[in-house]
Amino acid sequence: MKNINIITLYPEIFPASLGVSVINRGLTSNLWKYNLYNPRDYTEDKHRTVDDTPYSGGAGMLMRADILGRTIDNIPEVDRGRMIFVSPRGRTFNQAMAEEWSREDNFTFLCGRFEGVDQRVIDYYNFEEVSLGNFVLAGGEVAVLAMVESTIRLQEGILGNKLSLEEESFSKDKLLEHDQYTTPAEWRGHKVPPILLSGNHSKIKEWKKDQSLKITQNKL
Secondary structure, three states: OEEEEEEOOOHHHOOHHHHOHHHHHHHHOOOEEEEEEOHHHHOOOOOOOOEEOOOOOOOOOEEOHHHHHHHHHOOOHHHHOEEEEEEEEEEEOOHHHHHHHOOOOEEEEEOOOOOOEOHHHHHHOOOEEEEOOOOOOOOOHHHHHHHHHHHHOOOOOOOOOHHHHHHOOOOOOOOOOOOOOOOOOEEOOEEOOHHHHOOOHHHHHHHHHHHHHHHHHHHO
């Protein structure tokens, strides 16, 4: 079973998209699980303070090392696995990373808030910084939802059709997925490409490969 630990100030966000469709079926079938850790539960003052101003000044507040340290220490070390801090300065998450992560069992995701976290936490626990893209969010939760969903869906038993994984974008030949069509055969004057209705499987395969190449090249 894949085990996902999520450190967040807003546990109410979860499970969100992880609680529907095939990802949720995997959850209810015990193919994976997630555990939520709220740093406010590990504070020692009546206001449950988790942040403070940065030394030497600067905008905003930082999540404190002592609070995050106590939070992480409450996660059994054997269950922590790969440590991920969601950060815009990290390497960008992609399908290759999802495939790599799908072969691992334990993860701990740290969702930042405010202006970030004390660097000592990242260094002490050897967090790997990973970004969802070149933009900034209010916190790491949305990025974690995307990364976890992308990873979990690759796990054996989640998707019923293995071919779905092989043919989708970025898999196998690292090409984007070809255009796809279903019924009706004609809609508002737009027809399904005749080749897809021909029954000639070798020609259809060739068409799909050509489409994938063109779409991938146009994106570059």
